[in-house]
Amino acid sequence: MAVTAALVVGPDRNGRSVAIDGGRVVAEAPKGAARLACGDGEIVPGAVCAHTHLYSGLVRYGLPPPDPPPRSFPEILQSVWWRLDRALDEASLAAAARDHAARALLAGVTTLVDHHESPNLIEDSLPLVVEACAGLGVRALVAYGATERNFGRNEARRGLEACRRVAPSPLVRGLVGLHASFTVSDETIRDAGALARELGTVVHVHVAEDRADVDDARRRGWAGPLERLTALDALPRGSILAHGVHCSAEAVRRAGDAGAWFVHNPRSNESNRVGYAATLSATGRVALGTDGFDPDMGAEEAALRRLAAENGDTRIDGRLAAGHGLVAERFDAAAEPLAPGSLGDCVVRRDDAVVHVVVDGRVVVEGGRLVTGDAERIFALAREQAAGLWARMAELH
Ligand SMILES: [Zn+2]
Numbered sequence: 001m002a003v004t005a006a007l008v009v010g011p012d013r014n015g016r017s018v019a020i021d022g023g024r025v026v027a028e029a030p031k032g033a034a035r036l037a038c039g040d041g042e043i044v045p046g047a048v049c050a051h052t053h054l055y056s057g058l059v060r061y062g063l064p065p066p067d068p069p070p071r072s073f074p075e076i077l078q079s080v081w082w083r084l085d086r087a088l089d090e091a092s093l094a095a096a097a098r099d100h101a102a103r104a105l106l107a108g109v110t111t112l113v114d115h116h117e118s119p120n121l122i123e124d125s126l127p128l129v130v131e132a133c134a135g136l137g138v139r140a141l142v143a144y145g146a147t148e149r150n151f152g153r154n155e156a157r158r159g160l161e162a163c164r165r166v167a168p169s170p171l172v173r174g175l176v177g178l179h180a181s182f183t184v185s186d187e188t189i190r191d192a193g194a195l196a197r198e199l200g201t202v203v204h205v206h207v208a209e210d211r212a213d214v215d216d217a218r219r220r221g222w223a224g225p226l227e228r229l230t231a232l233d234a235l236p237r238g239s240i241l242a243h244g245v246h247c248s249a250e251a252v253r254r255a256g257d258a259g260a261w262f263v264h265n266p267r268s269n270e271s272n273r274v275g276y277a278a279t280l281s282a283t284g285r286v287a288l289g290t291d292g293f294d295p296d297m298g299a300e301e302a303a304l305r306r307l308a309a310e311n312g313d314t315r316i317d318g319r320l321a322a323g324h325g326l327v328a329e330r331f332d333a334a335a336e337p338l339a340p341g342s343l344g345d346c347v348v349r350r351d352d353a354v355v356h357v358v359v360d361g362r363v364v365v366e367g368g369r370l371v372t373g374d375a376e377r378i379f380a381l382a383r384e385q386a387a388g389l390w391a392r393m394a395e396l397h
Contacts, residue, residue: 005033005034005361006019006020006021006022006026006029006030006032006033006034006361007019007020007021007029007033007034007035007036007344007358007361007362007363008020008029008033008034008035008036009035009036009038009043009346009348009356009358010036010037010038010043011038012038012041012042012043012348013038013039013040013041013042014042014043016043017029017043018043018338018346019033020344020346020358020360020361021033021344021361022344022361023170023343023344023360023361024333024340024341024342024343024344025334025338025339025340025341025342025343025344026340027340036348036356036358036363036366038348038355038356039350039355040350041348041349041350041355041356042348042349042350043338043346043347043348044108044346044347044348044349045110045321045324045337045338045345045346045347046108046109046110046111046337046345046346046347046357046358046359047107047108047109047110047111047297047298047320047323047347048109048110048111048113048287048288048297048320048323048324048326048327049104049109049111049112049113049288049289049290049295049297049300049323050113050240050261050263050287050288050289050322050323050326050327051113051115051204051240051242051263051265051287051289051290051291052100052112052113052114052115052289052290052291052292052295053114053115053116053117053291053292054096054097054100054101054112054114054116054129054132054133055084055085055088055093055096055097055116055117055118055125055129056081056084056096056100056292057095057096057097057098057099057100057292057382058092058095058096058099058382058385058386058389059084059292060099060294061382061383061386061387062386062390063080063084063386063390064390064393064394066079066080072210072212073209073210073211073212073272073273073274074210074212076272082149083393083396084389084393085117085118085119086118086119086120086150086396087389087392087393087396088118088120088121088125088389089120089121089392090121090124090128091385091388092385092386092388092389093118093121093125093128093129094128094131094132095378095381095382095384095385095386096382096385097128097129097132097133098132098135098136098373098378098381098382099378099379099381099382100112100132100295101132101133101136101138101140102136102370102373102375102378102379103294103295104138104295105136105137105138105357105359105364105365105370105372106354106357106365106368106370106375107294107295107296107297107298107354108297108347108349108354108357109138109295109297110138110139110343110345110346110347110357110358110359111138111139111140111141111323111327111343111345112133112138112139112140112141112295113140113141113175113204113240113263113289113323113326113327114129114133114140114141114142114143115143115145115177115204115206115242116129116142116143116144116145116177117144117145117147117159117179119147119150119151119155122144122155122158122159122162123158123161123162123165125144125162126142126143126144126162126163126165126166126174129142130142130166130169130172133171133172134169134171134172135372135373136364136370136372136373137171137359137360137362137364137372138171138359138364139171139172139327139343139345139359139360140171140172140173141172141173141174141175141204141240141327141330142166142172142173142174142175143163143174143175143176143177143204144159144160144162144163144177145159145177145178145179145180145204145205145206146159146160146163146176146177146178146179146184146188146192147159147178147179147180147183147184148183148184148185148188149179149183153185153187153188156184156185156188156191157188157191159177160176160188160191160192160195163175163176163177163195163199164195164199170360171359171360173201173330173331174199174201175196175201175202175203175204175240175330176192176195176196176199176201176202176203176204177192177203177204177205178192178203178204178205178206178229178234179205179206180205180206180207180209180213180225181205181207181213181216181217181225181228181229182212182213182216182217182225186232189228189229189232189234190232190233190234192205192234193232193233193234193235193236194233196234196236196239197236201236201330202235202236202237202238202239202240202329202330203229203234203235203236203239203240204239204240204242205229205234205239205240205241205242206242206243207225207226207229207241207242207243207244207247208224208225208226208243208244208245208246208247209242209243209245209246209269209272209274210245210246210272210274210275211246211274211275213225213246214246223251224246224247224248224251226241226244226247226251226252226255227251230254230255230258235255235258235260236259237258237259237260238259238260238261238326238329238330239259239260239261240260240261240263240326241255241260241261241262241263242262242263242265242289242291243262243263243264243265243269243274243277243291244262244264244277244279244280245269245274245275245276245277246274246275247279247280248279249279249282250282252279252280252282252283253282253283255283256282256283256284256285257283259285260285261285261286261287261322261325261326262277262280262283262285262286262287263286263287263288263289264277264280264286264287264288264289264304264316264319265288265289265290265291265293265300266288266300266303266304266307267290267291267293267299267300267303268290268291268292268293269291269307270303270307271293276307276310276311276313278311278313281313281315281316284318284322285322285325286319286322287319287320287322287323287325287326288300288301288304288319288320288322288323297320298352300320301319301320304316304319321337324336324337324342327343328342328343331343343360344358344359344360344361345358345359345360346358353368354368355367355368
């Protein structure tokens with residue numbers, strides 16, 4: 001793949017410029033670098049959404065409410081998400097992923113950490129997700145969430161193989177995904193850890209999102225899902241644990257010390273009524289995700305502040321910024337955004353508005369408009385695909 005040409009962003013209203021060459025921020029721009037003017041805007045780091053689901057990108061186009069209404073988190077999974085993921089086909093997945101990626105860029109998100117499941121498209125799904133992200137120019141960490149909940153062990157093997165096939169590129173890294181402890185056997189958990197080590201990557205998994213995951217691990221004889229994943233050697237340093245709502249503070253602290261990242265998803269946790277992730281403050285390694293909600297990290301951070309205040313949690317600072325450290329580990333880049341050696345990603349804002357977005361030294365949003373695709377067409381196609389998806393979902397039980 002062609003390396004993007006050198007670019008100088010700025011100077012901004014503070015007199016700051018950021019030079020990018022070969023996809024990394026550099027101290028000094030090479031001669032002849034292109035220039036992106038900032039006017040009275042301000043250069044800031046791009047936002048990282050550290051846990052999301054691009055496959056749910058069509059939900060905004062009128063997902064029909066489940067009937068009867070789910071009474072618990074396992075029922076929400078059964079009646080909504082595990083029907084939606086089975087109803088996905090190639091066209092609806094591509095439309096969902098492009099819609100979500102476009103909205104992320106327009107909201108100033110430069111990296112999406114995606115966790116994907118579509119049991120009828122296991123082999124074909126990640127290439128579509130990668131194409132949507134790389135095509136529109138958003139950085140992405142992608143994984144297929146291996147599970148045994150539909151077709152057993154063979155389904156999990158295929159999910160892990162799908163992760164293996166993701167080729168690294170300037171914008172994309174593959175991770176090894178597991179759905180969650182409660183839908184996989186010990187063998188699959190061990191296989192995921194071994195594959196991540198073989199590939200030099202990490203595992204991305206939902207952990208203790210709801211009490212049901214803890215109850216399942218206890219029935220299997222473990223103290224909890226995090227303890228199970230750790231004991232079965234599935235969490236190489238840098239692994240990404242989404243939620244952790246029902247992890248003990250001690251387990252969170254130990255996992256953080258062992259190099260794991262937790263991802264807090266406050267809006268999703270509130271909406272699913274699974275509880276507030278109070279024990280995450282036992283480690284500093286906590287990033288922020290949307291879990292498939294609209295990719296507006298400002299809205300997610302506002303929800304975090306509101307819910308933290310309601311729950312008396314005073315140790316939440318730096319979660320949005322922590323995502324840079326998580327992503328930098330996967331790209332062998334400097335963790336401090338905008339510093340030399342960091343990823344060549346930045347955003348120019350004017351007041352609250354996103355003016356320009358640069359990812360890997362490529363201008364992907366200019367003057368508030370997506371330049372890598374026709375946003376209106378992407379949104380219209382997504383709306384069109386949504387109607388078919390709801391119809392297919394209605395036929396599934
Ligand atoms: Zn999730």
